[in-house]
């Protein structure tokens with residue numbers, strides 16, 4: 654059964670176009686408080702575009718978006734962050750000329766807790782390797798470590814909704830598992846998670862609810878078990894939908 658918590662993010666009838674090419678058509682997507690939602694689909698299905706339009710990063714052609722009972726359809730990315738949603742972008746890189754710790758502190762400025770050092774310890778306990786490297790320049794981190802730092806930068810702002818666009822890309826399997834585990838832990842603590850992920854089975858293992866996207870539309874939704882049970886996964890990933 655789907656979460657009974659109140660709806661946190663409500664996307665209705667979202668249409669997005671790049672120039673004349675409409676790539677997202679009539680997408681409806683809801684996330685409840687503390688729910689872990691995964692958005693799956695083949696390359697080019699429109700997942701990243703859906704996230705970016707939902708957080709005000711790219712313009713919408715149509716649709717309405719509400720976040721924590723506020724209409725944020727026309728809100729700027731900054732207003733969306735202030736309303737409680739932090740979006741960690743695909744392939745996000747950090748400020749390489751700053752230390753790990755300064756990069757994290759920037760994350761606290763995203764929300765009202767700006768500059769609050771007390772938030773650092775929590776993130777260091779989730780990602781101990783960041784604690785070890787707290788005084789290193791982010792340029793000295795590997796690509797994978799920078800990716801973890803980007804996720805940590807999102808978490809430290811204590812969002813109500815954390816949006817993660819392919820946080821696993823380029824990471825070793827063991828690191829991917831850790832990031833997904835941390836995201837699951839946050840959801841258990843009441844933070845809603847919206848994850849876009851190519852690693853279908855790993856994502857289904859941690860999510861509460863799944864949306865499958867194909868050619869700019871929601872092709873199916875359900876619990877991970879529902880999604881595994883039907884032929885929808887094959888249809889969306891292998892078929893020509």
Ligand SMILES: Nc1ncnc2c1ncn2[C@@H]1O[C@H](COP(=O)(O)OP(=O)(O)OP(=O)(O)O)[C@@H](O)[C@H]1O
Nearest residue numbers: 671674676694695696697698699700701702703743
């Ligand atoms: N800036 C852009 N300008 C024009 N077309 C774009 C732009 N970004 C994405 N597209 C096109 O929009 C469609 C949806 O892309 P999008 O990146 O949202 O898909 P995706 O499901 O996130 O794929 P991936 O898993 O590869 O990131 C694709 O056909 C893509 O080529």
